[in-house]
Amino acid sequence: MNYMRRRVVAGRYELRNASLVDLIGAAWNIHVDDVIGGPEWLDNKRFDVSIPVPQSSTTEQLRSILQSMLVDRFHLAVHNTTRNVPVFAMTVDNKALAAKAVTETPQESEDSGCRQPPGPSAALVVFECRNLTLAKLAEGLPRMRATGYLFNYRVVDRTGLDGPRTFTVKWTPRDSWSPRAPSAETISIFDAFEKQLGLKLALGSVAEPAIAVDKVGNQPTANLPGVSAAAQAALRFEVAAIKPSLSPPPCSSVSIEPGGRVRIVMTLKGMIQEAWGDIDTNRVLGGPKNMESTCYEVLAKAPVEEGFGAGWDGPVWNGLDVDSMRNMLRILLTERFKLVAHMDQRAALGYVLTSARPKLRGSDPSRRPGCGPWLPDDGKDPRIQNPVASSLLTCHNVTMAQFASALYGAFHEASPVVDETGLKGRYDFSIHFTPPGAFEDLSRPTAGDVAPEPNGAISVSDALSGQLGLRLRSRRMPASVLVIDSVDETPTGN
Secondary structure (H helix, E strand, C coil), X not given: CCCCEEEEECCEEEEEEECHHHHHHHXXXXXXXXXXXXXXXXXXXCEEEEEECCCCCCHHHHHHHHHHHHHHHHCCEEEEEEEEEEEEEEEECCHHHHHHHCEECCCCCCCCEEECCCXXXXXXXXXXXXXXXXXXXXXXXXXXXCHHHHCCCCEEECCCCCCCEEEEEEECCCCCCCCCCCCXXXXXXXXXHHHHHCEEEEEEEEEEEEEEEEECCCCCCCCCCCCCCCCCCCCCCCEEEEEECCCCCCCEEEEEECCCEEXXXXXXXXXXXXXXXXXXXXXXXXXXXXXHCCEEEEEEECCCCECCCCCEECCEECCEEHHHHHHHHHHHHHHHCCCEEEEEEEEEXXXXXXXXXXXXXXXXXCCCCEEECCCCCCCCCHHHCCCCCCEEEEEEXXXXXXXXXXXXXXXXXXXXXXXXXXXXXXXXXXXXXXXHHHHHHHHCCEHHHECCCCCCCCCHHHHHHHHHCEEEEEEEEEEEEEEEEEXXXXXXXX
């Protein structure tokens, strides 16, 4: 995966597999989407960076050092600006109802926050909130079983109602995996806020800080003699034990606890897939037939990175870089199962993108080309009306070849997609569809082979045809696979 990894170790600030957008975002402490302008390669070229830093460097000092490196080595010139980002704005819709339903909390009240009372209907979520400002409600709402409505947008309070408040609100939860047919009890979060609280949730925008790229060189100046970009070290587990697990197949779990304690429960084939970057099972060829018949448990201790706390920090989990863990697992499999494998190109299932009746418009050439889960240009997110089609892909200033490449991740079997549309030029557009795994579940016949009721599920193929006028057909084509040359069926002793 194209994720930047960073760490401070042995007096060096290292950033691996980083695009210039990643480096600029890290240097100015902004999200990569807030880096605007610049040439097309800014997202594509990747670098390994290693900078000597004082052992006691603070986060602010590391950012300043990285900024200086980008200016010196890439001749980067930027300026501060802002960009409008989509948010759900919470406003007053009915003043009289809001005044009655969202009451001010007496000053002597000490309880604060929202809780779910015991015993409500499973069809509704109920929150009783006391001594809570609406600004705090807006901040916490995405975590209150509301992601099926709000998706990845944050909520901002624009009600103008200050001070702590007391209120109760309830709505019907929804998500893309368990669509519910509307019933008399169904109430969306939007209707709930309007009818119960006199408040309104609607997509709007807010200006946030951004960095605009004015100038940048496409190659860094040469490294000083004796200095080279840091390559990832072939780290090993400090301690590792492998034993058959009591769990029967199927089994697939990875846990990284604080302090670098790693627990993996997988079959031999599963561990091989994980060690090579969670490669798809159809891309692993060769090996004995019983590679999936026994679950193994790996208990290991790995060195952790400096400067990371508990939880997730990008690709770092409780201080351990996930790719580093996978490299350690690969070495362990090589030593204990005598694994020998290599990457190769073999014929595999792929897809060809062709043109039918294209519904595409020309692009805005001022935008840096790219695709992501961004709000469409019309300011309307189609997932709000149809949450089952929960995958959203918006592209700016892209060629059809670039779009085909962006579709690679749209298929759970990680199949390649090639462009044969014959369409030239660059385009702006959006597409939304149901993730393939969810689409298969939602399209599966019910008991008695009765076709499922219409539920809003949209396949990738139907989305391309109906929304963009493009067609997708399957074809076998060369793809990267992992070939197992030899491997022992059981590991050597601990």
